[in-house]
Amino acid sequence: MPREFPAAVRRFIQAHGRAPVVLVDMDEVLCRWEEQFVASHRRLFPHLLIAEAGQRESFDLFAGLTTEEQQATATVLDEPGFFAGMLPVKGALAAVEEMLAAGVDVALCTSPWLSNATCASDKLRWVQRYLGPAMAEATVITRDKTRVRGDVLIDDKPFVTGQAQPEWDLVRFTYHYNRHLPGPRIDGWSDWQPVLSKILDMRTQRAEAAQIESPLPSLS
């Protein structure tokens, strides 16, 4: 691991008095969701054509589909066990381990597919299997990620919205459907450290500036 990232984490800890919290999405960021979707779709509905993973223009799964295709999509997504069978994205598990080794407080933050009866438990089983029990303890399953506290959220969803004003900075994990949106972004897990270092340093500078502007009140 390049030394810049651990150094940025140390600077953050010094300025904030706590570790930086990095929230990591699961589907398409840690887990190869669309590959699982395409394989399940072809197994359950072999007569329906479906494109290879990675070509989807819209984040909306139902956009542009016929009624039959929409029903097939819903059936695939509701299949018990769907969310336990996904394979890890290349480099994702190592990246989480590297963040932890650098002193980051990593939490997974994922939205459940509510109509799939085993989705939430399958996601926890997936984390336990690939990242171990400690990360399963640090997994937040919510439909509204804006309510979750953190410094950074790494997500492939083009816009992450909800009921709260999020504290985190969004780092987009590049896919076809978000490639036209502005950064910060990471293109896969091969070169994530410079982007995260930059954001942590930005938040460190902001915290230092706030301390200068409003020093802690003294008793004297």
Ligand SMILES: [Mg+2]
């Ligand atoms: Mg996702």
